[in-house]
Amino acid sequence: MVARNAFYAQSGGVTAVINASACGVLETARLFPDRIGTVYAGRNGIVGALTEDLIDTGQESAEAIAALRHTPSGAFGSCRYKLKGLEENRAQYERLIEVFRAHDIGYFFYNGGGDSADTCLKVSQLSEKMGYPLQAIHIPKTVDNDLPITDCCPGFGSVAKYIAVSVREASFDVRSMAATSTCIFVLEVMGRHAGWIAAAGGLASDERHALPLVILFPEQVFDPERFLRAVDEKVRTTGYCSIVVSEGIKGADGRFIAESGSRDVFGHAQLGGVAPVIAGLVKERLGYKYHWAVADYLQRAARHVASRTDVEQAYAVGKAGVEMALKGHNAVMPAIIRTSDSPYRWEIGAAPLAEVANVEKKMPLEFISADGFGITEDCRRYLQPLIEGEDYPPYAGGLPDYVTLRNVAVPKKTATSFSV
Amino acid sequence: MVARNAFYAQSGGVTAVINASACGVLETARLFPDRIGTVYAGRNGIVGALTEDLIDTGQESAEAIAALRHTPSGAFGSCRYKLKGLEENRAQYERLIEVFRAHDIGYFFYNGGGDSADTCLKVSQLSEKMGYPLQAIHIPKTVDNDLPITDCCPGFGSVAKYIAVSVREASFDVRSMAATSTCIFVLEVMGRHAGWIAAAGGLASDERHALPLVILFPEQVFDPERFLRAVDEKVRTTGYCSIVVSEGIKGADGRFIAESGSRDVFGHAQLGGVAPVIAGLVKERLGYKYHWAVADYLQRAARHVASRTDVEQAYAVGKAGVEMALKGHNAVMPAIIRTSDSPYRWEIGAAPLAEVANVEKKMPLEFISADGFGITEDCRRYLQPLIEGEDYPPYAGGLPDYVTLRNVAVPKKTATSFSV
Missing domain, CATH: 3.40.50.450 (Rossmann fold)
Structure with a gap:
């Protein structure tokens, strides 16, 4: 052969x-x-x-x-x-x-x-x-974890781990500050169509590290009143709240919340950046001091x-x-x-x-808790091994010490050229 | 005794x-x-x-x-x-x-x-x-690294390492995507008064990992035209550019750029978020596709x-x-x-x-390169050991597996109370 x-x-x-x-x-x-x-x-x-x-x-x-x-x-x-x-x-x-x-x-x-x-x-x-x-x-x-048949998609587990680690660390931080200063932390994560990555934020809280989290999934229509009640309840009972928000959440009108929030210096609707919109809403309505972060490429590059x-x-x-x-x-x-x-x-x-x-694999709705703001035990059982x-x-x-390859070009053999 | x-x-x-x-x-x-x-x-x-x-x-x-x-x-x-x-x-x-x-x-x-x-x-x-x-x-x-006498301040070295690692990882990412998609990555970092943390982003690029970086320091008045020229030159020569921007950069009018950019859903000037303003400027003027991230608490909590x-x-x-x-x-x-x-x-x-x-220790101006967008060898010699x-x-x-202490209260002994 x-x-x-x-x-x-x-x-x-x-x-x-x-x-x-x-x-x-x-x-x-x-x-x-x-x-x-x-x-x-x-x-x-x-x-x-x-x-x-x-x-x-x-x-x-x-x-x-x-x-x-x-x-x-x-x-x-x-x-x-x-x-x-x-x-x-x-x-x-x-x-x-x-x-x-x-x-x-x-x-x-x-x-x-x-x-x-x-x-x-x-x-x-x-x-x-x-x-x-x-x-x-x-x-x-x-990282979208949306391929069928395979139990999970390579790339997703590491994003999930990054988000879970980051939410745990930032939650410890805001907990430290909450008595006299910031008591709300908002982290925006990837996942325009599915809440897999947002769900991974839920792993930050477990029996030994109980953290007051509110997760906003793109699978759920964003309801500001219910959301504010959930956040306020966490702050009143524990003193602080960490919010994990998917970039893809939409309001009842079907529009991305990220687009509804702000206009850039040129007057255009600003794409991306749902975190500041959510943080601003909490500040305006509940009066809590906030910090927000947008992980963007950091989450998928975090080798x-x-x-x-x-x-x-x-x-x-x-x-x-x-x-x-x-x-x-x-x-x-x-x-x-x-x-x-x-x-x-x-x-x-x-x-x-x-x-x-x-074929696009969706996140099962039974992975989202009844109140819509957390993950279920089924979800945890699925996700946890992937960050292990x-x-x-x-x-x-x-x-x-990452490698950059030489990437030597192979001499061309076809006589034709092709534009893309 | x-x-x-x-x-x-x-x-x-x-x-x-x-x-x-x-x-x-x-x-x-x-x-x-x-x-x-x-x-x-x-x-x-x-x-x-x-x-x-x-x-x-x-x-x-x-x-x-x-x-x-x-x-x-x-x-x-x-x-x-x-x-x-x-x-x-x-x-x-x-x-x-x-x-x-x-x-x-x-x-x-x-x-x-x-x-x-x-x-x-x-x-x-x-x-x-x-x-x-x-x-x-x-x-x-x-993390501000601004105490005098001490060579550095505990807390700063870990933020510096987080930022340097993140900039290297995200730069590798955008380099991969630049041919047909995103060629600009903007990372907003802490440091309202001094550019120590922004400078740490410069460590991401070294002899073995050369990366096209543009750093925006709060020590320099932000000049959009010079900035755009610097970014465009990086993209034209290497195909992409990573921008590290301090939250504290100001324009010639002395106002924070972060405040000039956008208004929130309630019409208020939005505090924080200089990254989307910078990204939007690059897009508007140079037409390059961008991604942006705001590290916020993640950078100082990243144990x-x-x-x-x-x-x-x-x-x-x-x-x-x-x-x-x-x-x-x-x-x-x-x-x-x-x-x-x-x-x-x-x-x-x-x-x-x-x-x-x-007494507030400032970052020496000789740590900033002549073009205003990078770090000097003096700066590198100072910073590098701190992330080692x-x-x-x-x-x-x-x-x-982080610890949460029991934090048992000590019985009060004074008869008086005190409000703060």
Whole structure:
């Protein structure tokens, strides 16, 4: 059997552990030189394939590849670029096959969320129709935790851990200050469509560290009066309150609360920034002094406090993707299968991409407590194992020693150019 | 010699390591039971002394006291409550002495910043005038890093490390996304009067991890045109730019930029939130897609990524405070004396409170690069040792296992009550 080359690309918003998946792909591929020649990475994701801007990962040392496991972000560059439907833009898909053919690529590893699962499936289908032999494997990644079949999505566990840790720490802080000063802390978290990340804030409070939390989920219509009553009750009974708010909460009119709050210096409605709106509302109506924070990229880039479980799963899906390809699988995604809550146990299964593409997993409504402002025991049982364990990066000079790859370009072979 | 009791209080904004100073005070005091009876802590800082709401730290186990070393926030509660001048409100100071006398307190350890150094000095002076024997020791603490004499202030090093780590991680993130999406990341940091914390963001970039940073210091008048040129130049040469902005930057009119930007839902100028103003300006004028974050309390509570140097210094000033008291010192502050930059070496000296109170240390202007948007090598040489080393807290269930003390109240002994 002649070795064929592989293509790997990172897609969509990056995470603290997407490079751990890349590490899993690359280290595993290197174990099978008789089957897999060189792994080419797309510079800036799939755009690199369309423009034939490929990176020769064979030029990276084993040490550099190993360091990807502890380096956040997308080492080859990612992109927000959704391929259109096959019917609308068949040329894009045919261009992919053209580039793959030129570089004898027999394996396509696409590391991303729901959109990239769909693209991966379409590439698989088109290559079959065109008679070009290709095994297309989707490697799951998304902090949104919204891929189906897999129990969780690599990238989410580390965001969840960051948010839970941050809420615990900031709550201890505001508790210290509440008697004479700030008694309200508001943290805005990601999750425009689903409350998975907001729910993770609920883990900050447990039996040994009881904290008065109010969580605002995008699954619930924001009701200012009920919210203010919940906050006031926490402050009156415990002296303070920490509020975790999803960026995606909406009012009864269906509009994002983040948009309703403020206008920027140019008079435009300011996108993002629901935290100051919520804090201002509490101040105006209840008179409490507040502080607010917006975690934004810090939450998904925080490799320094990544979940060991998440890192291990991210590596495992990368490794499994290569193994599945070598076993002849096509149009599948390695999925995390939970076999036990406590002790937490998981294994990797294969999910057919036809069942993954265009299916969005919602957070179960029974994960939200009856009052709408907290998480249930079911939710805790699901979330807690995902933040379990620490996996610190090496430090040098007081800072995490993350790797920046050489990212050497592969000479172009096609005569055509392609604009994206 | 008969043992006398001690009083310890936390003052002002809390930090990731103020409890490490408490740990140093309490563990050291417990070594000298023949000299120091019980250490009483003020519940919610000095307010607890005025209202005779004292906490009996003798009721806490050795394990609980030891856990203070890795627990952020103020374990006994802090307060924002500045005692007025002696002439204006002698009654407050006399009340303190009354409570101290009732509980046979011979040692006063006050853990805070500039204001509390001043209070500590006044308490010392009044006790002397009133013939009440008291040794008043100020234990330095402030993320603002603005106390004189001491080379740095416990609490600052951990904020500096958090900001440097966060800027590095978020910069890696935006670098990954910049080709097709976000190429500007803005992080707002604390430091209303001085740029120490903003400067720490500059540590994120070094020889092995070169990152295009633009730092906005409160020491510089904000000039939108020069700023936009600097950002645009970074984006044009490297593809992206990370901006670190101090909450305290002001325009040529002397007004905070944070106030100029937006109005809240009630039409009030919105305090805080300079990051969205800066991000909006970049978008409006340069057209670049942005993300922004506001770290707020997260930066000063982040014990999970504390600087080991900072933790050790925080503990050391607490320990030294007790040792100085036992040696008969009065109206002093343990100060950190740097004896070598590289390798970094430090020792503890004694600073007279008369030279500490009401003196604010500014960041040297030569720490800011000639273009006004970066840090100099002098600055790096000063800052880098302060973030050196990691000191992880223990984790349980995926979260830092911080201690919450029992905080048992001491029965009141004075017949009078006092309102604050």
